[in-house]
Amino acid sequence: MNILIFPFxxxxxxxxxxxxxxxxxxxxxxxxxxxxTVLWVTVFGIYALILKLAHLFGAGKSRAxxxxxxxxxxxxxxxxxxx
Amino acid sequence: MIAKPVAxxxxxxxxxxxxxxxxxxxxxxxxxQEERFTRKKxxxxxxxxAVRHALDYAGISAKELxxxxxxxxxxxxxxERILQTQLKVWPRGFILFHRxxxxxxxxxxxxxxxxxxxxxxxxxxxxxxxxxxxxxxxFFCSGFDDAAVVTVDGVGEWATTTIGYGHGKELKMLKEIxxxxxxxxxxxxxxxxxxxxxxxxEYKVMGLAPYxxxxxxxxxRELIELLSDGSFALRMKYFNYEYGLTMTGKKIEQLxxxxxxxxESPLTQFHKDVASSLQALTEEVMLKIAAHARxxxxxxxxxxxxxxxxxxxxNGKILKSGLFKDMFIxxxxxxxxxxxxxxxxVWHRKFSGERLSRxxxxxxxxxxxxxxxxxxxxxEGLPFEKLSEQDIIEKTASLxxxxxxxxxxxxxxxxxxxSLGSRSIIADARNAANWQKVNLKIxxxxxxxxxxxxxxxxxxxxxxxxxxxxxxxLLVADVHENRRAEIPAVTHVDGSARIQTINKNQxxxxxxxxxxxxxxxxxxxxxxxxxxxxxxxxxESPKDALNCFLNTGMDYLVLxxxxxxxxxxxxxRLKGRxxxxxxxxxx
Numbered sequence: 277m278n279i280l281i282f283p284f285x286x287x288x289x290x291x292x293x294x295x296x297x298x299x300x301x302x303x304x305x306x307x308x309x310x311x312x313t314v315l316w317v318t319v320f321g322i323y324a325l326i327l328k329l330a331h332l333f334g335a336g337k338s339r340a341x342x343x344x345x346x347x348x349x350x351x352x353x354x355x356x357x358x359x
Numbered sequence: 360m361i362a363k364p365v366a367x368x369x370x371x372x373x374x375x376x377x378x379x380x381x382x383x384x385x386x387x388x389x390x391x392q393e394e395r396f397t398r399k400k401x402x403x404x405x406x407x408x409a410v411r412h413a414l415d416y417a418g419i420s421a422k423e424l425x426x427x428x429x430x431x432x433x434x435x436x437x438x439e440r441i442l443q444t445q446l447k448v449w450p451r452g453f454i455l456f457h458r459x460x461x462x463x464x465x466x467x468x469x470x471x472x473x474x475x476x477x478x479x480x481x482x483x484x485x486x487x488x489x490x491x492x493x494x495x496x497x498f499f500c501s502g503f504d505d506a507a508v509v510t511v512d513g514v515g516e517w518a519t520t521t522i523g524y525g526h527g528k529e530l531k532m533l534k535e536i537x538x539x540x541x542x543x544x545x546x547x548x549x550x551x552x553x554x555x556x557x558x559x560x561e562y563k564v565m566g567l568a569p570y571x572x573x574x575x576x577x578x579x580r581e582l583i584e585l586l587s588d589g590s591f592a593l594r595m596k597y598f599n600y601e602y603g604l605t606m607t608g609k610k611i612e613q614l615x616x617x618x619x620x621x622x623e624s625p626l627t628q629f630h631k632d633v634a635s636s637l638q639a640l641t642e643e644v645m646l647k648i649a650a651h652a653r654x655x656x657x658x659x660x661x662x663x664x665x666x667x668x669x670x671x672x673x674n675g676k677i678l679k680s681g682l683f684k685d686m687f688i689x690x691x692x693x694x695x696x697x698x699x700x701x702x703x704x705v706w707h708r709k710f711s712g713e714r715l716s717r718x719x720x721x722x723x724x725x726x727x728x729x730x731x732x733x734x735x736x737x738x739e740g741l742p743f744e745k746l747s748e749q750d751i752i753e754k755t756a757s758l759x760x761x762x763x764x765x766x767x768x769x770x771x772x773x774x775x776x777x778s779l780g781s782r783s784i785i786a787d788a789r790n791a792a793n794w795q796k797v798n799l800k801i802x803x804x805x806x807x808x809x810x811x812x813x814x815x816x817x818x819x820x821x822x823x824x825x826x827x828x829x830x831x832x833l834l835v836a837d838v839h840e841n842r843r844a845e846i847p848a849v850t851h852v853d854g855s856a857r858i859q860t861i862n863k864n865q866x867x868x869x870x871x872x873x874x875x876x877x878x879x880x881x882x883x884x885x886x887x888x889x890x891x892x893x894x895x896x897x898x899e900s901p902k903d904a905l906n907c908f909l910n911t912g913m914d915y916l917v918l919x920x921x922x923x924x925x926x927x928x929x930x931x932r933l934k935g936r937x938x939x940x941x942x943x944x945x946x
Contacts, residue, residue, distance in 0.1 A: 312460050316445075316453060324449035343590035344534040344651075347521075355485040355709060358434035358470070 365710050366423060368410065369702030370474070371430040371492075371694050373467050375401045375558050378695035379409035380723075380774075381417055382702040385712040387500075389413040390723040390774040392695045395899035400946060401559060402896075406698075407477055412725050421478040428705045430697035431489035433470050436516040437463050440538055444601055452602030485709070487701045489515025490665070491532060493689070496700030497662035498525035499707065501687035502717025505660065507652035511645070512665035512693075513543035513558070520648065520665075524656045528707045528714060533655060539601050540592045542644055543667050545583060548598050549637045551606035553630050554620030559946040565670055566808050568638035569853035571631030578614050579640040589647035623945070626807070638672060645673045649682050659684040664700070668692035668833070669776065671857050675835040690721045690831035691775035699774075720865045721831065722781055724772025727901055732919040735901045741932070744922045751920045752868065756875035758915055759787050759885060764797055766890055766916040768904045769868050773897075777832045778889035779859055780813060780869030782897050782904070784913065786886040788812055791847040793886060800912035803940065804893040809857070810886045812849035815873050816862040818883035822846065823858055832859040832887075846884050859887060894943030910939035 369380040372393070380390035389412065394400055396408035414420060441463065445456050466473075471484045487495070493510040508523040508530065519541035523532040538544075547557045550564050582598075585591045595601065597611045612618050617629055649661060661683040663674065669692050678686055689696050706712040727735075736743050746754060758765060764786045773779045784801065786793040788810075798806050816828055825836040835857045838850045849856050863870045877883045890898045892911060898904045901918050908916040908923065909932050916923040925933075 308461070309457060312457050313453075316449075316456050320445060320449055320456075324446045327446055341586070342588050343536060343540065343584075343586060343592050344522075344588065345537060347532040347535055349531070355428070355487065355705060356483070358432050358486050359438065 365425045365706070365712070366417070366419060367702045367705050367710075368413065368421075368424050368427045368478075369430065369492075369698040369700070369705075370406060370410070370427065371698040371701070372405050373403055373470075374694060375403050376693050376695040377403055377406040377409070378691070378698040378774075379406040379413050380699035380702050381413040382699075382706055383417060385703075385706050385715055387699065387715075387718075387723055389416045390691070390699050390721075391725065391772065391899075392774070392896070394896040395724070395772065398896060398903070398942075400894060400896050400943070405473055405477055410478060416725065421480040422482075424478075424480060424482055426483050426485055426705050426709065427474055427478065427480060428485040428487060428701040429470050429474070430487060430492040430694070430701040432486045432516055433467055435488075437468060440514075440517050444538070448602035454604060455602055485701075485705055487704045488518075488532075489697065490518045490521040490535065491530070491704055492697035492700035493664040493692070494521065494523045494525070494530055494532065494662070494700065495704035495707075496691065496696040497664035497668075497687060497689040498523075498530050499700070499703040500689060500715060500718040501525075501660070501662050502715070503658075503660040503662065503685070503687065505656075505658050506662045506687070507649075507656040507658045507660065507683070508662045508664075509648055509652050510663070510665040511542050511648065511667035513547060514538045514541050519543060522648070522652045522655055524658065525662065528711065530704070530707070536590060539595055539598070542591070542641065543665070544598070544600060544606075545593060546637065546641060546667065546670075548600065548606040548611075549633065552611055552615075552619050553633060554622045554624060556622070556946050557606060561666075562669065563805065563808065564634045565638060565672055566851075567626070567631055567634040568672070569635070569851055569855065570807060571628065571633070571635035573636040573639040574632045575615065575636035576639055579636045581614060582611075583640070583644070585644060585647065587647065589644065589649075589651040591644060626805075638670075641667070641670060642673045642676045645670070645677060646680060646682075649677050649680070653682050661686045662689070663687070664689040664692045664696060666693045671833045672835045672855070674833055675855075678834060685827075687717070688831065688833040690718070690773075690777065690833065692833075693776065695775065721774045721779065722771035722866065723774040724781075725899065726771040727919065729919050732901050732921055735905075736918070736921055736923075739905065741905075741923060741929070742927045743918075744924075746920050746922065748868070748920055751917060751922060752871045752875050754922060755915075755917050756872055756879055759785065759872075759876050760879055761787055762790055762792065762796070763787075763914040764793065764801055764912070766904055766908045766913050767869075767872075768890065768898065768901065768916070768918045770866070772899055775831070777859075778887065778897055779831065780861060780866045780887065782890040782899070783813075783869075784886075784888045784890050785813075785872075786848070787880075788846040788849045788884045788886045789880070789882055793848045796912070797886065797888060802888065802892055803911075809851040810849050810888050811857040811859060812846065812884045813859045813861055813869070813873065813887040815870070815877060815883040816860040818877075819858070819860050822884055823856060825858060828860045828862070829858045830860055830862075830865055832857050834858060845882065848886050849884065892940060892943065894945045906939060909933055910936040 377393040393406035394402040518535040
């Protein structure tokens with residue numbers, strides 16, 4: 277008897293799990309969008325305003341004689357680094 | 360004791376044109392783009408198929424790799440460029456921010472984990488910088504002892520343009536220009552404005568340019584501030600790509616007094632003139648950069664790589680300028696070549712490996728043996744003729760004469776965006792009608808697009824204003840005026856051609872075919888175009904080749920030493936054209 281009903285439960289739980297994963301994914305998409313929006317407005321917003329006020333995004337670079345940026349070998353990073 | 364060979368696998372992926380390149384003891388053993396296997400053009404997914412083919416070809420497993428190297432530095436790109444750009448453009452860029460975060464958090468920040476999982480590999484994983492990968496792919500394949508190395512593309516981590524100097528086994532980056540100032544993105548932005556697909560159809564704009572005049576050069580100069588040393592800054596008010604989902608917006612339409620062209624709508628003289636103006640500006644910038652590289656390095660040799668190095672018209676102008684005695688352009692100049700450059704960079708930097716001699720050819724992909732092709736065709740149940748190697752060459756050459764268009768599938772597949780005689784559609788360049796036939800009935804592509812010639816290397820100077828080999832179709836030169844009427848199908852509207860020269864050592868069978876054609880006709884030139892339809896990656900396997908043959912207007916297919924004739928194909932096998940073409944998104 278147990279052998280006969282085991283595949284049934286497995287199928288049932290398998291379908292439930294599949295359904296749950298789909299719902300979870302949808303919830304995840306919604307939640308991540310909300311969290312990212314909050315992050316964008318608060319953290320990015322505040323930081324961006326500070327930087328704009330401090331004029332840190334280079335006006336006047338066109339007055340330079342050259343727009344080439346020398347490469348600093350010490351900043352290029354080793355082969356093991358992702359940065 | 361014999362030292363174990365050093366095997367390095369280079370990878371590029373997650374932006375466009377994923378690829379894998381396997382270098383063993385400094386020799387390029389295998390290299391291929393992932394798109395060829397997945398049949399999705401410019402596929403950016405992890406190159407699992409390319410890796411599997413590479414390891415199978417070399418007869419090794421991932422455990423035997425000494426290093427796996429990724430072609431750029433993801434954390435630098437994300438933590439610096441992506442996030443800083445978001446801060447800069449805030450409050451614009453809301454949707455782009457969301458998209459970027461999903462992509463990066465979901466995939467691009469987990470490169471080491473992805474590599475370990477996909478390859479079941481636990482060895483060292485390394486990262487070169489994006490432009491270093493490009494530079495290495497050019498310099499270390501050039502055979503030059505020293506060279507100025509220029510890389511120009513859309514963007515890597517920060518750099519969009521670099522000048523470096525290669526000497527012996529060392530490659531030093533000297534200067535760079537940073538995002539958002541990018542010649543590649545400028546070209547892509549205008550490609551978008553002209554209604555073509557970005558990161559895919561820039562070469563179409565290059566092909567359109569000769570139909571126009573550079574009437575809008577003044578407007579083009581409004582987009583960019585170009586200094587005498589080749590450095591430049593873009594006037595970003597005309598471009599949206601820092602914060603938007605489009606490349607350009609209203610301001611550029613106001614500048615040109617014309618709206619953005621809708622995709623597939625008719626091209627007018629205005630569009631051709633804009634293309635011509637863009638091309639003229641690009642050539643000017645590239646010439647200034649090359650001149651500065653010469654001044655900076657003092658070298659007589661130039662190496663070029665990065666997506667903009669695929670602009671073969673500009674390359675031809677640099678060559679003609681006489682700034683450099685010799686030039687080498689990496690055939691896989693785009694991001695696929697980054698995989699190769701990354702592997703070569705590690706070979707020299709970490710393993711102090713010896714330099715390669717100059718790259719002889721780029722046939723680094725998979726191949727199919729005669730028995731494999733036989734078995735495939737028998738399984739398909741299609742009639743074919745099996746000939747000896749000599750006979751297939753002679754037969755194909757005789758069929759080439761006149762109007763027949765032939766699919767030619769031989770040996771190892773090319774690495775890079777060009778077909779160079781392994782996976783090519785070929786036809787008689789003397790027949791002007793072949794231009795329209797191949798464009799409209801076989802490739803189903805825009806009628807303005809020209810075809811490129813393959814010429815016997817020893818006959819190059821007879822036909823073209825070119826004094827050196829051009830084995831990778833990366834140089835454009837003029838067809839001699841007295842030859843234009845002889846080869847109209849490969850002479851572009853301005854009298855130029857994008858040339859591939861072939862010699863016996865590069866591809867013996869393809870060379871023998873051209874020699875046989877020359878014996879019959881006296882002409883050493885044929886049309887060589889990529890073996891695909893519009894929107895499709897170049898064919899990789901006999902199956903891909905057969906599908907393309909059956910569903911287009913091709914007359915013959917040569918698979919290895921087997922010949923198939925369209926008129927002998929069963930009618931029911933010729934009815935799938937619509938379904939076949941629907942599988943490929945137009946590029």
